[in-house]
Amino acid sequence: MTTVPAIEQPATERSAAVPTAAGRPRRRSHSRRAGTPYAFLAPAIVLFVAFLGAPIVYAAYLSLRKVKVSGLGLGSGSRTEIWAGLSNYARSLTDPEFLPSVGRIGAYGLIVVPVMLGLALLFALLLDAGRTKVGGFTRTAIFLPYAVPAVVASLLWGFLYLPRVSPINDVLEGIGVGSPNLLGSSWILYAVANIAVWGGTGFNMIVLYTALKAIPQDMYEAARLDGATEVQIAWRIKIPIIAPSMVMTFVFSLIATLQVFAEPMTLRPLSNTISSTWTPLMKVYRDAFTRDDIYSAAATSVIIALATFALSFGFLKLVGSRAFRQED
Template sequence: MTTARRKPYGVKGAPYAFLLPATVLFSSFFALPIGYAVWLSFHKVHVFGLGLGKGARSEVWAGVENYTDALTDSELLDGALRVLGYGCIVVPVMLGLALLFALMLDAEKVRLAPFTRLAIFLPYAVPGVVAALLWGFLYLPDVSPFSFVLEKLGLPQPDLLDGGPLYLALSNIAVWGGTGFNMIVIYTSLRAVPAEVYEAAKLDGATPLQIALRIKIPMVASSLVLTFFFSIIATLQVFNEPTTLKPLTNSVSTTWSPLMKVYRDAFGTGDIHQAAAEAVIIALATLVLSFGFLRAANRRDKQEAAG
């Protein structure tokens, strides 16, 4: 007599049970806040009379009015231009140094390679606010040891927190903190390249410089695309550095970057609906730029593979 095998209770629902905690966290702390921000961006507060008393303020449908105001706001547009100039300095310098350090560490007969990797990566472990405060005091002429040395040598002391040098000061903080992470990503890809590839190149008479330019860099192209993608997102979302340096200089306004404009409108002037619309615009701009860059990179890879 045979008996039918009974399936263990709950086997079919086990995958959903494992996914449930992640789904709840994703919905609670990611999807719902985004949806609420989008909902706020299509509303505004309507004030009746002097705005005093019960029912004097009500939330009404605004349509695309908040988006129209944001896209025609000169402060938001000026902040976007400043971030564009900031990114033109940060992204190429940071990725160039990360690639250079990765190639140097991957070279043969490198001394103290583990210590060097740690020294380059360590600034990334420093919180952004702490790094901005550290460099901010190094920039101040009254407390900076660099200004003291320049004064003793009779050399001019540039004010890095005013005018054009401010871009260099802010970019230096980002480069100092982000180069190590990008270097680790590129260096990991270099270590994954089979040693036989380099040995074959050496047998063909290739120099170390030729190996780096013609073999190593093309082999880590995907890592370069990834780090460039992350750098674009971080640049568009710059907030910590200018906000932290703002008390130290009058050159940084409350709307220096788009995210600072969002913060001021939400918590300074109390216009949370306008701030929500600006945040949605920044998110969409980041999505469009990132998607466009990834699509262009994928198209280029397909053309190279077909060729």
């Protein structure tokens, strides 16, 4: 009896016949690599949802609710939360103190944003041009006010604003120059704006100065060979190149302007010209914690958030195509 010898399969057929031995580990390793970025992003996503996303959703929910009081409002079932629709928004927009607070914020922004960004650009250009002998100390001195909390800065400036205790007033009176009442109704807007300019110029200067340091030095050397002055180099080369950074700082400053709260709130005990609704966020604070009307406060907060988004997005659509054209 003869036996039939076993036919040995080629190596390619053996590997094709049993793909699981080599295929599964590769798929697992690929899936692990694909999930690694999400593992690193998970803590930030959780914190964002817990401390920013969820409060926004909850505020939007509260803005559509209100409390219905039955009888005299006594007892456990006398107050019930019901659907309010858009009535809270209508009440916030028709509040006689809302539009004046918006007007003050608009005037405040017209002072703060141009002055702050103009000084930041000027300091960044001077530092980049090498006009200062102590560049490191100068950068730190300009940036240092940004590290001071807004409440502390407001208290410091409030001390300097008080006519009876301010050393500035003593110096001015010593030389025979009268000093204005910076906490009065005519100067309070400029007093609050000065605190914001003093604290925010350093941050914007660092952003613009970092963008300037990224420009190749060859461009400056070529311009100098063509006879360009430092002013011409700054105007025709530096400023157009750092336009995206200027747009970014403008958007940040715009958002901060719409959310101003700490400075006027801290100065309020020092002056009777700052009301409890001097800014929209101060109105939110009054409605929520003084009047115990969290529903109206939530509606005003949503209005401020929508206005911030609309202005920021509108500005980016207006100038973004020109400023970021060189990034494409």
